[in-house]
Amino acid sequence: MLIRQLEYLVALGREQHFGRAAAVCYVSQPALSAAIRKLENELDVTIVLRGRRFEGFTDEGRRVVGWAHRILAERDALLADLDRMRNGLRATVRIGAIPTAVPATPLMSSLFSTRYPLARVRIESLSSREISRRLAEFELDAGVTYLDNDTPPGTRSVELYRERYRLLVPADDELARESVVEWAAAAALPHCALMSTMRNRRVLDANMAAAGATLVPVVETDTVGALYAHIATRRLASIVAHTWLHAFGVPEGMCVRPLAEVRPRPAVGLIVSDREPTSIVVDALVDALSGADLSEALERSLPPVIPG
Template identity: 30%
Template sequence: MDIKQLKFLIALDETRHFGQAAARCNITQPTLSMRLRNLEEELQLPLVNRGQRFEGFTAPGERVLAWARTVLAAYDGLQAEAAACRGHLVGTLRLGVVPLSSFDPLPLLRKLHELHPNLSFELSSLSSEQILEQLASNRIDLGVSFLERLDNERFDSLTLNETRMGLLFDQRFFDFGEQPLSWEAMVELPLGMLTVGMHFRQSIDHNFHSRSLMPKPLLQTDAVHQLLQAVHGGLCCAIMPLDGSLDALTEHLRLQPIEHAHTLAPLGLIMRRQAPRSALAEACFALQLQLQGM
């Protein structure tokens, strides 16, 4: 067994196609198939369901795949750690961000790239629970999530800006004047919302229910881009982070402040405490601390 075989296995999972997985790994399809069969023979387990095309992984294959991701993450972390000991930062910084975060990670990543040109970045949109789970299993290096009920014995955190709320709407379809909006006024609007259970939605519901208001969303979705499309199409308005720059996406969108509107918990940058801890995560965490102190 070698690292390349595990990379081939992960590539097959991500592409769900033998030919595309081989192309991603810069090898031929017969070579990919042969190396995966060698892995199956070594482990004495069938990993892949084969027909005329890829038909998914076997149950043992799914379990081996999870271990392969862990091993690859550790291998990449080891390479990055060795480079850091030599005074360089290389590799891929994996950052998970909750949907509708008011924190824009791009200035931080841009500064990191200026300081360390050999770094690359992987951004994932994850729920708060997924971020903590993937930090704990070392599948991501850092998370941007709400700090509610954070286990401070397992994670370090750096509090970011408070998440205030505003109403996003398309000015071609709606006009609310210039004053901040009240929650009472919004209960009558056609609202689009993230699905129940997502932290930002929980904060919206709390703000309504604490005022004995019961909104009836016109649209609910777990995809932010679909929510933005619905707002831009005039179907609805949406409660969004006030400082998220979403109104800059097109000339027609506007974000209007809402009175006394903020999320239930502050947003934070989160890093695991336990070893092995990514040198990339530590450098990014330290840089954000430095930027906030400027």
């Protein structure tokens, strides 16, 4: 069994197509197919369901793919450990973050890079479900997501901050004169909000329901960037996490107002696989972020609430 065969198999699982998998591995399709057939012969199992095109994996094949991810991850960890002993940590830490937490990731990457200046950081915006899948398949080193009942099993977590909410409202709206805005009053405004499939929106909907109100947005989107674009150009109101204000500030013509405090505030944190032996890269990331008070840094960066 060769590492190259496992790399081809993992690529096929990711691309779900022989031609695309061969392209990302920089080999011909016949070479990739032949290597996987050789692996099947060596293991004495059928791994791939073949027809006129790729049709998926057998039950045994899915198990082999899982082991392939694990073996390749251990190979990468070995190389990173040896490199660290010679030169200091220079590996890339792969982080998947839910879209609503992405604006806070510069604080995380800064702490990590300060501790390990030769290492690199790669951040992808992913759903919580995709983060769970890619952690399990060793395609990510860590995830940044809500820490709640949906946190995937087999992981350990480090709380980074608790989400607070602010109302972005046109500066000439009467609610701009309020020192604190009630959730029901905010619901009456024309809003831009994230889609209801996203965890942040479900939190807002629950808070609205507790206040006896319902949020009915004029515009819904699945990215914070698109949400901010609509706030800035159409001057729609929006209930935003305080981390977004840290990253994007307050658009011209808008002002920020505190909303009535809701307890408990949702926790956002780092999740990593709880497996042994641990990854050198994961240990380094957890070491850099453990004990870090991101909440204090986020609070310091918030724009002041100026009375209307």
